[in-house]
Amino acid sequence: AVIGVPLRCRGDLMLAAVAVAVSNVPGGSVIEVRRATATxxxxxxxxxxxxxxxxxxxxxxxxxxxxxxxxxxxxxIARVAAPPPPPQLAAGRPAP
Structure with missing residues (x-):
């Protein structure tokens, strides 16, 4: 499956660092990073x-x-202390 995950931090350095970290975990690989939406x-x-x-x-x-x-x-650091978006919004579907 291909999923999009909106990140809470929008800076280029953190986007790149998170993408590298995710790529190093077995079971998945990053195929795209969208800077405009930090996804x-x-x-x-x-x-x-x-x-x-x-x-x-x-x-x-x-x-x-x-x-x-x-x-x-x-x-x-303060931004990642906030909870991530609800599952429906993270999956690109409207919340009920």
Missing amino acids: VFLHVLDADRPEELEAARRQVWRLEELTVRAFGTRDE
Whole structure:
């Protein structure tokens, strides 16, 4: 499956660092990064059910948080302290 994951940090350095971190985790690979929307698109292996796709999104957000806490600015660290978007919005579907 291919999923898009909107990141909370929009800076080029953090987008690149998160994309590299995600690419190093077995089971998926980054296929596109959209700077304008700070969205990482990745191909996830063996993920067909909605809960598996949501787990992959949560893993990306966790890697974003760890990367930003290690290398980000104070503003970026504060941004990743906020919760990620709801599953429907993260998947590109309107919330009910």
